[in-house]
Amino acid sequence: xxxxxxxxxxxxxxxxxxxxxxxxxxxxxxxxxxxxxxxxxxxxxxxxxxxxxxxxxxxxxxxxxxxxxxxxxxxxxxxxx
Numbered sequence: 046x047x048x049x050x051x052x053x054x055x056x057x058x059x060x061x062x063x064x065x066x067x068x069x070x071x072x073x074x075x076x077x078x079x080x081x082x083x084x085x086x087x088x089x090x091x092x093x094x095x096x097x098x099x100x101x102x103x104x105x106x107x108x109x110x111x112x113x114x115x116x117x118x119x120x121x122x123x124x125x126x
Contacts, residue, residue: 065118065119067114067115067118067119068115068119070111070114070115071111071112071115073107073111074104074107074108074111074112077104077107078100078104083096083100084096084097084100
C-alpha cells in the first residue's frame with residue numbers, strides 16, 4: 046500500500062484546522078429552505094410560477110452565493126502554500 050505524500054498530508058491538516066468564523070455562513074443555505082413559512086402560500090407568482098417553484102431556484106442562488114463568499118473570504122493566498 047502506497048503511503049500518502051507529505052504535501053497531501055499537510056494540505057489535509059490545514060483544511061482540518063480551518064476554524065474561520067466565515068464557515069458559519071454555510072448554515073444559511075441549509076437552514077433557510079427548511080423554514081415552512083416561506084412555502085405556505087401560492088402567491089406571489091413570478092412569470093406564472095407559484096412561490097414554491099421560484100423559491101427553489103432562489104435557494105440555489107443563495108447557496109452558490111454563500112459558498113462563493115465563504116470561499117473568497119477563507120482562501121489562502123498563493124504565496125502561503
